[in-house]
Amino acid sequence: MSRSKMENVADEKVGFFQAKLLEWYKLNGRKFYWRKKGLSSYQYVIAEVLLQRTRAETVANFYPQFIIEFPNWNALANAELQRLEDYLRPVGLYRQRSVRLKNLAIEMVKRKGELPKDRKELESIPFMGQYIANAVELIIFKEPSPLVDVNMARVVERVFEPRKLADIRYDPQLQALSYLIVNHKKAKEINWAILDFAALVCKPTPLCSICPVSIKCNLFKNLKVNNLD
DNA sequence: GTCCAGATTA
DNA sequence: TAATCCGGAC
Incomplete structure (x- = not known):
């Protein structure tokens, strides 16, 4: 052929x-909460972080309470690491995720919540690997x-x-x-x-x-x- | 025991 | 390239 x-x-x-x-x-x-329209970019990115190596149904039960407790990058950046660990423990990977999530939040506060469109710069953000970068492009920048x-x-x-x-x-x-x-x-x-x-x-x-x-x-x-x- | 909307480190 | 992280559902 x-x-x-x-x-x-x-x-x-x-x-x-x-x-x-x-x-x-x-x-x-x-149907998942994080698939709804009109969420903040913070809410979308947090969902992707929580979904790493974690069943979507598990995250679904956990996500709303987490967003209430930590509603934006600022809240997360200023949170005590110990308190963050306590919240993340039920969904696993909590020691890694607490540190990395806080570093991500600190960086996003520096960037005033703006996610860069440049791919290399996007992936330079802590905890922003290939998958989450693709998710940002798909959900937030509306690219295929x-x-x-x-x-x-x-x-x-x-x-x-x-x-x-x-x-x-x-x-x-x-x-x-x-x-x-x-x-x-x-x-x-x-x-x-x-x-x-x-x-x-x-x-x-x-x-x-x-x-x-x-x-x-x-x-x-x-x-x-x-x-x- | 396997598997889960991965990313980081050596 | 491979090991490691982690609890929970099945």
Whole structure:
């Protein structure tokens, strides 16, 4: 097959995937407070920090109280480290997160709450790694950036192409595919759809029998060949 | 025991 | 590139 033809096939599959997931999302998408419109950039960034290696449902039960206790960058920057640890303990990673969160808040107070659009400068802010930077671009700057976490990586790898490198952040193919997949007018919805789909259907142990994209999924094809499902 | 909307450090 | 952080849900 020629190079251009392979690209057409890939594009067609991406279109199919986008349409099916948006459809699935309308019926099955999760509702979270931090997905609402009109929150402060502080509230959006805090949600991403709390969501690191922590189930979304766990954060959902915890988030509103945290925002009441620490309503803005200033409150967080001035908070006693010990008090911050006490609040973060129930969701885990509390020693790291308390220190890093405070450093992030101090930096954001210096910047008067303004997040820079320049990517390198954005990532220079403490605790602002690739994922949160993408989330800032997606949610706050309204750019079609992918939320490439372990969940999206798992879905993309199964449906499209396995990763080449162990670390998803430096896998060019996985990254390029992710950008392609969320490059859509409804970039935000596609991202959330993939995360929800990964949490509810395309789990570590996949529920292929209820999956809307299984007919074009590489993993599903292989499962059928090996007669495992 | 595995897994979770990752980032940092060596 | 790999180890480490951490509690909670399953």
